[in-house]
Amino acid sequence: MATQINPPRGMRDFVPADKRRRERVLAKIRTAYAAHGFDEIETPVVEDSARLHSGMGGDNEKLSFAILRRGIDREALAAAAEGGDPLALSDLGLRFDLTVPLARFVATHRGTLPAVFRSLQIGPVWRAERPQKGRYRQFVQCDIDILGEAGALAEAELLVAGSAALASLGLDTCTIRVNDRRLLNALLDWCGFAEAEQPGALISIDKLDKIGAEGVVAELAETSPAAAERIRAALAGWAETIEAGIPLETARILDALPEGLREQEAAVAAAESLGGIAEAVAAGGGALPLVFDPTLVRGMGYYTGTIFEVAHPESGSSVGGGGRYDGMIGRFLGQDVPACGFSIGFERIVDLVRELEGGGEEAVLALVDKKLPIADTMRVKRALLKPGRRVRIERRPKNVRNLLDRAAGEGFTHVAHIRAEHVEDPAGIALEPLEQ
Known part of the structure; x- marks a missing residue:
């Protein structure tokens, strides 16, 4: 009997019918984004290992595939094993997202790009995930980013264009959940977490949908029991309102915050910013509803302001997301460049699309x-x-x-x-x- 031969775990072949379907979906996305003024670029699938592990990729850095340097001998392998630093053997790695390569791209080509650059990038990325339904080791990302625009115009354009792309695929039942990292930082300050404790606290809060409120509080209590109790009270107060949906309006956002937090200057500024973005998106014809979710974190450590995730009623995970990541490109360029992006989780949405069976040809x-x-x-x-x-x-x-x-x-x-x-x-x- 012939041995069955399969692709590597977490990676897939696509037969012609599946490939055509995927390309039709991608064509719809490209068309929608081009209509909103985004220009497509392409970057290499590999980047320098030091760049991929510079702290900008959050936990995804731990999932990156490393490429061994050429000419490594047994002595070098033994030394790396003894030293406990396998990355010493690697000078390149497969990209784990499209954001880090984009930051490098902008730093490389800054002299030829417009002051405000609207980028579209679609391509495969690789992560050493534990394969499971909807989670693969090789998958396609569809990213749009606006670089050089410091104001909320960037968020508004991204949310309108992203919702237009999803609506063009018949996914108009999606909802976009929105929050602001500045509001989260204000919350953690109000609770009593020290600045050094806040990144870890955000990681715990980001697990809310996996370990529940009690699990989050238990993790936070290991760092600061008193601060964890304040988080417990906030999560209890949000449970029903988040389920019902909090409109993305300044007054409604402030009303949803704990009483001691809603008067703080940073919280008020973040709420006003989110309310202004919602008004701009509505004026621009945004096709999907926006709701405020005070528990939304987004795991990547590079986010600095507005963050958003796209939810679909038939998907157990988010089908898109993004946010503002000012500061990342400055690490490469030596000067600050404001940046904001929106990414569609292609592998999750392609199975939700039902009405593109005909290619029109x-x-x-x-x-x-x-x-x-x-x-x-x-x-x-x-x-x-x-x-x-x-x-x-x-x-x-x-x-x-x-x-x-x-x-x-x-x-x-x-x-x-x-x-x-x-x-x-x-x-x-x-x-x-x-x-x-």
């Missing part, structure tokens, strides 16, 4: 007699080809029905039965509809 299966010379076969194919149509040549088998059924399942719309007389008179070829 005419696809012709040309059945050719086996005795027809190759040159004549190619002449007929040339005559059938035209813009917006694809043509596949198949030698006529004994069992035509099986071939036609398979072709229909692959998206072919017509069949043409090619005979010798069609070589001189291709206009006489009849295209018969193929039952789907």
Whole structure:
């Protein structure tokens, strides 16, 4: 018996029908983003190891695939093992997201880019995840970013464009949850967490959907029991309001905050910023509802302001997200460049899209007699080809029905039965509809 051969764990092959479906979804996304003024770029799939492990990627840095330096001998391997630093053997790594490569791209090409650059980047990324449903080691990200715009115009444009892309795919039941890292920092200050404790506290709060409120409080209590009790009270007060949905309006945001926090200057400024973004998105025709979620954290450590995640009722995980990450590009460039981004989780949304089965193209299966010379076969194919149509040549088998059924399942719309007389008179070829 032949051994079954599969792709590496967490990675997948795509048969032609699946590949066409994925490309149709990507085409919709590209079209929506291009309409909003974003320009597509491409970056290498590998980056310098030091750049990938510079602290900008959060926990994803631990999941990166390293590439060994060339010419490593046994002595170097033994030394690295003894020293406990396997990264000493690596000078390159596969990218784990598109944000770090974008930051490097902007630093590299800053002199040729406009002052405000609207970037679109689509491509595969790699993480050494534990494979499970909806989580892979190789997957596609679809990112748009605005760099150089310090004001809320960036957030508004990203949210409008991102919601337009999702709505164009029929995913108009999505909801965008919004928060602000500055509001979270104000919350942690009010609770009593020291500045050095706050990054760890955010990591714990980010686990709320996995370990529940009691689990979060238990983790935080290990650092500061008194501060953890304040978080407990806040989470209890938010439980029902978050479920019902808190409108992204300044007054409603402030009302949702603990009483001692809502008068603080930083909290008021963040709430006003979020309310202004919501007004701008509505004015720009945002296709998806925005709601305030005070527990939204986003795990990446580079976020500095507004953060958002996209939820879909049929998905147990977010299907998109992003936020403002001022400061990242400055690490490469030596000067601050404001930045904000929005990413669609392509692998999660592609299975939710139901109404893009038709590619809109005419696809012709040309059945050719086996005795027809190759040159004549190619002449007929040339005559059938035209813009917006694809043509596949198949030698006529004994069992035509099986071939036609398979072709229909692959998206072919017509069949043409090619005979010798069609070589001189291709206009006489009849295209018969193929039952789907």
